Amino acid sequence: MNAFSRRGACPALSAPMQTGDGLLVRLNPVAGGLAPKSLIGLCESALRHGNGIMEVTARGSLQIRGLTAESARLLAAEVDVLGIAVRSGVPVETGPLAGIDPQEVADPRPLADRIRDAIDDAGLTPRLGPKVSVVVDGGGQLGMDAVTADVRLKAVRAIAGVQWSVSVAGDARSARQLATVDLDTARDIVAAALRMVAEKGRDAHTRDLSEYQLASLAGRHSFAPPSVLPDISPTRGEISSFAAGSHPAASLPIPTSEIGETLRDSAISPLVGEMSGRTEGGAVERHRLPIGLFDLTSTLALGIALPFGSMPARNLIELATQAANLGTTEIRLAPGRALIFLGLSAPSSLQAAATAVGFVTDAADPRTRIAACPGMPACASGRIATRSIAETIAKQSADLFDASLTLHISGCAKGCAHPGTAALTLAGDENGAGLVVDGTAKALPAGYRPGYDAARGVAGIAAAIRRERHPGETAAACLARLGATDIAELYRRN
Ligand code: SF4
Numbered sequence: 001m002n003a004f005s006r007r008g009a010c011p012a013l014s015a016p017m018q019t020g021d022g023l024l025v026r027l028n029p030v031a032g033g034l035a036p037k038s039l040i041g042l043c044e045s046a047l048r049h050g051n052g053i054m055e056v057t058a059r060g061s062l063q064i065r066g067l068t069a070e071s072a073r074l075l076a077a078e079v080d081v082l083g084i085a086v087r088s089g090v091p092v093e094t095g096p097l098a099g100i101d102p103q104e105v106a107d108p109r110p111l112a113d114r115i116r117d118a119i120d121d122a123g124l125t126p127r128l129g130p131k132v133s134v135v136v137d138g139g140g141q142l143g144m145d146a147v148t149a150d151v152r153l154k155a156v157r158a159i160a161g162v163q164w165s166v167s168v169a170g171d172a173r174s175a176r177q178l179a180t181v182d183l184d185t186a187r188d189i190v191a192a193a194l195r196m197v198a199e200k201g202r203d204a205h206t207r208d209l210s211e212y213q214l215a216s217l218a219g220r221h222s223f224a225p226p227s228v229l230p231d232i233s234p235t236r237g238e239i240s241s242f243a244a245g246s247h248p249a250a251s252l253p254i255p256t257s258e259i260g261e262t263l264r265d266s267a268i269s270p271l272v273g274e275m276s277g278r279t280e281g282g283a284v285e286r287h288r289l290p291i292g293l294f295d296l297t298s299t300l301a302l303g304i305a306l307p308f309g310s311m312p313a314r315n316l317i318e319l320a321t322q323a324a325n326l327g328t329t330e331i332r333l334a335p336g337r338a339l340i341f342l343g344l345s346a347p348s349s350l351q352a353a354a355t356a357v358g359f360v361t362d363a364a365d366p367r368t369r370i371a372a373c374p375g376m377p378a379c380a381s382g383r384i385a386t387r388s389i390a391e392t393i394a395k396q397s398a399d400l401f402d403a404s405l406t407l408h409i410s411g412c413a414k415g416c417a418h419p420g421t422a423a424l425t426l427a428g429d430e431n432g433a434g435l436v437v438d439g440t441a442k443a444l445p446a447g448y449r450p451g452y453d454a455a456r457g458v459a460g461i462a463a464a465i466r467r468e469r470h471p472g473e474t475a476a477a478c479l480a481r482l483g484a485t486d487i488a489e490l491y492r493r494n
Contacts, residue, residue, distance in 0.1 A: 382411030460494025
C-alpha cells in the first residue's frame with residue numbers, strides 16, 4: 001500500500017486514491033461552482049492527465065480517474081493555475097441552490113461558514129476521519145435530505161424566526177434528531193459533536209457516540225419543537241417528521257449502518273452510494289431530482305445529470321462551451337451526479353444540446369433509476385461491463401422503471417455504487433452476471449447469464465411485468481408477487 005492507496009480515505013486533490021484504473025482525485029470548488037471556462041480547463045487537464053472521463057458523484061463532487069502519481073501532481077498544478085480553490089478539511093456541505101433559491105427557508109451559507117471556523121478554531125480536521133461530514137440545509141427546491149452526514153442541520157420556520165433542526169448519523173429520514181435550536185447553538189452542537197467523535201479516533205462517526213453523549217448534545221436544546229411552523233414550501237415534509245417527537249433523542253434508535261448506506265432499503269434509489277465507484281457517502285432520492293428547470297424568480301437554473309455519474313471530458317467541454325455561449329455564469333455541482341447551470345439566457349437550447357450528447361435532461365429518464373459502478377474495463381475488479389449493460393437496459397427495458405423500481409449493476413460483489421439492497425441487482429463474478437432479487441451485490445445470485453447478454457435477461461423480466469402487471473400495480477409490487485424463483489428463471493431463459 002502506498003501513500004495514495006488507503007481504501008476508504010477521501011481522495012482529495014492532494015491525496016489521490018488508488019483504484020483499478022490508476023489514481024483517482026475528487027475535488028469540490030470552495031465556491032460551490034465553476035465558471036464555464038474553468039470547467040473547460042479542468043476537462044482539458046483530465047484529458048491530458050487522466051483517462052478522459054469526468055465524473056460527478058452522488059454527493060456532488062467532481063472526480064478524475066486514471067492518473068499516475070506524476071500526472072496527479074501536474075493536474076493539481078493546473079487546477080492552481082486555473083484559479084480553482086478546492087475545499088479541504090471537514091466537508092460542511094450546503095445545497096446546490098444555497099443562497100439563490102427564493103423558496104429556501106434560510107441561506108445556509110453563513111452558518112456553514114461559522115461551523116467551518118469553529119472546526120478550524122478547535123483544530124478538529126486532523127483528528128477526524130476523511131468521511132466525517134456536516135450538512136447545512138436551508139431547504140428549498142433542492143434540499144440535502146438525500147445526503148448522509150454525521151451532523152445535519154435543517155432550517156425550519158418557527159415563531160421565533162428561523163431555527164435549525166439538528167440531527168446526527170444519516171440522511172433526513174434515518175438521522176436521529178437531537179434538538180431544534182438557534183444558529184449559535186446549532187454551531188456549538190456541531191462543534192461539540194465533532195469533538196466527541198474526534199476523541200473516539202479517526203475511524204469514528206457520530207453513530208458511535210453514546211446515549212449519554214447524545215443526550216448531552218440534545219441538552220443544549222434551546223427551542224421547543226412544537227413551536228415549529230408548518231413549512232409551506234413545495235419541498236415540505238421534513239419538518240413534520242422532525243417535529244413529530246418532542247424529544248427524539250430519547251426515543252429513536254441510532255442508525256447502525258455505515259455513512260453511505262441507508263437503513264430503509266426499499267426506499268433506496270439508484271442515487272444511493274458512490275455512483276462512480278468508490279464510496280463517498282450516500283444519497284437517497286425522495287425529493288426532486290436535480291434535473292430540469294428551477295425557478296430563481298428573475299431567472300431560471302437548469303439541472304443536467306451525467307448518466308451513471310460519468311461523461312467523456314470532450315462531451316462536457318462541448319456542453320460547457322455551449323453553456324458559456326448561452327450566457328451561463330456559473331456551473332454548480334449538485335448531489336445526484338448533476339450540474340446546475342446559472343445565468344442561462346436560453347435554457348431549452350442547452351437542454352437540447354445536452355440531450356444530443358447523451359446527458360440526462362429528463363427526471364423520468366430510466367438511467368436515473370439505475371446504479372452502475374465503473375465496472376469493466378475501468379476497474380480492475382470488474383467482471384462485467386456495467387455501464388454498457390446499463391445503457392442497453394435503459395433503452396430496451398425503459399418501461400420497467402417506474403418510480404418503484406431500482407436496478408443495481410455492479411462489476412463485482414463489492415457493490416460500490418449501491419451498498420444497500422435493490423429490487424434487482426446484476427453482479428459480475430467468474431460465472432458471468434448473477435441476478436440477485438431484493439438483495440445486495442454481496443448476496444448469492446439466484447441465476448446467471450453471460451455478462452455480454454445480461455440485458456437480454458432483464459428484458460425477459462420486463463416483458464413478464466408488462467404481461468402480468470395488475471392495473472395500478474407498481475413494477476416492484478409485481479416483481480414481489482412473481483417471486484424470486486420465477487424472476488430468476490425469466491432472467492436465465494430469455
Ligand atoms: S463494485 Fe467492484 S467493479 Fe465496481 S467499482 Fe467497485 S470494485 Fe470496481
